[in-house]
Amino acid sequence: MTRRLYALCGEDRARQFSPHVWKTVMALAHKGLAHETVPLAFTEIPAVEDGATATVPLLRDGERLVRDSFDIAVYLDEAYPDRPSLFGGEGGRATARFVEAWSQSALHMAVTRIAILDIHDLLTPADRAYFRKSREARLGATLEEIAAAGAAEIADFARKLRPLRNMLRTQPFVGGDGPLFADYIVFGALQWLRTTSKARVLDPDDPVAAWFERCLDLHGGAGRSVPPA
Amino acid sequence: MTRRLYALCGEDRARQFSPHVWKTVMALAHKGLAHETVPLAFTEIPAVEDGATATVPLLRDGERLVRDSFDIAVYLDEAYPDRPSLFGGEGGRATARFVEAWSQSALHMAVTRIAILDIHDLLTPADRAYFRKSREARLGATLEEIAAAGAAEIADFARKLRPLRNMLRTQPFVGGDGPLFADYIVFGALQWLRTTSKARVLDPDDPVAAWFERCLDLHGGAGRSVPPA
Incomplete structure (x- = not known):
């Protein structure tokens, strides 16, 4: 199963800095869910996943594609209810x-x-x-x-x-x-x-x-x- | 069973105005818990319940005496878990x-x-x-x-x-x-x-x-x- 986080980066592709992507990085870590990161420049975002999004984070989780950091957190809690909750109810x-x-x-x-x-x-x-x-x-x-x-x-x-x-x-x-x-x-x-x-x-x-x-x-x-x- | 809310009032004893007491009024209503209100002037507060509190709200619920609006809400959710929750988890x-x-x-x-x-x-x-x-x-x-x-x-x-x-x-x-x-x-x-x-x-x-x-x-x-x- 492929779990892929599309993230924002600078010219140094290791420099992730988007506040919204960081929320998702922490959310995935909180749930203990491994993933690969796909660093993207702003202008590369529209090209991925058939133009699924204009903004990151975008999460590919097997068949599912979820955008928006809050929606991703809600998705993760619903899809992985046995892992530590991100909301506590x-x-x-x-x-x-x-x-x-x-x-x-x-x-x-x-x-x-x-x-x-x-x-x-x-x-x-x-x-x-x-x-x-x-x-x-x-x-x-x-x-x-x-x-x-x-x-x-x-x-x-x-x-x-x-x-x-x-x-x-x-x-x-x-x-x-x-x-x-x-x-x-x-x-x-x-x-x-x-x-x-x-x-x-x-x-x-x-x-x-x-x-x-x-x-x-x-x-x-x-x-x-x-x-x- | 006696359920009594000590509240703050003005010279007009019906004029309840304390923000913290209002939180408790709404919390009790949310739980559907009837109570009598004891309106108090600031300078009357130290005389009630054997000097239990310097501030209101103070809730007498049978044997229990609870002060502080947040603590009262926590108490109500724990004491009446079958009534609508005040916190949702x-x-x-x-x-x-x-x-x-x-x-x-x-x-x-x-x-x-x-x-x-x-x-x-x-x-x-x-x-x-x-x-x-x-x-x-x-x-x-x-x-x-x-x-x-x-x-x-x-x-x-x-x-x-x-x-x-x-x-x-x-x-x-x-x-x-x-x-x-x-x-x-x-x-x-x-x-x-x-x-x-x-x-x-x-x-x-x-x-x-x-x-x-x-x-x-x-x-x-x-x-x-x-x-x-």
Whole structure:
């Protein structure tokens, strides 16, 4: 049986950096499911699996093809119910949608502003042109204008993580005593930053930094397979 | 069997306004558990149940006495497992802690700034003195200084709810198709504002406003038992 994860990479094909793909890498590791990784540049994505997707992650699991990191996690829990759950029940699955919405609205634009030029620079030449054009159109500004807000975002980043920091007073993971997909959602955002930017947004003694290190240690250190930028 | 909820009230003893008590009111309604309410002024709380608590909610359930809204919800799910679950499993329970941390860090200080003088004014005379002294000491400013930031908080309040608003694109409640305790956590913050302040922080066509109305409609309109301020 073929299990294949289509992932995003830079010119260095080992440099996986997509926050959404990292969620799936962690989800597969959590379930203990081996897979091969197919690293793709942005501009290579439309060519795979008969044009099945414009974005990654895309998971080929035997006959099944599943896209979107959340949908893949739901699929994995349903297809492999005897393996450790990614949601810990229906309530956990629903509430993970709130964590996803929080992470995307609180953190993703900040990471974009901090890292956008670093991301541009690590891409293949073809991807650089695509990335500049698509992001400038989407965000209505040049990459350099977007990056101009990066310094302020670095200074403000720790504040945005207050909900996670306060929660860590009561438990070591969003999932409670151990991690769930909700942890991997937030991990993905911070791993995106770690793998693309040299910016250091957290004090080493921040409980959020300790949580992130715990996540990097999970599943045989799966998150450390790509070194920091 | 006696089931008694100690709640916070104003000079009008029917005006329950504590966000944390509202979480418990909704939790009891969700479980379909009848109870009597004991309305208390702030300064009456230390006298009940042999000084069991400095804060409400406090739940007397037969032999058991449980304080803290989250602990009460956990207790209710464990004590009444055959009634509708408040968490939808272990994962939902853990992840609700994140929603709690988000609600408290994103919303509670804003509600405090918007409503602090309204809250003061609805209290009993003895409570007014206690409230001014304790809040001014805790926050390091006079009530009037705290309230001075209220107008800016009203203008900014809808923005803070973006995670919930974005989540509502995928499902009608934090709990998914129906509400869970995670919904009641956020509901408590908005109900606190509704029952104390005339400030209108949401456009009527905001999906968050529609979600709040759905919550007010739940369980026979339990949330509407106190009219808006």
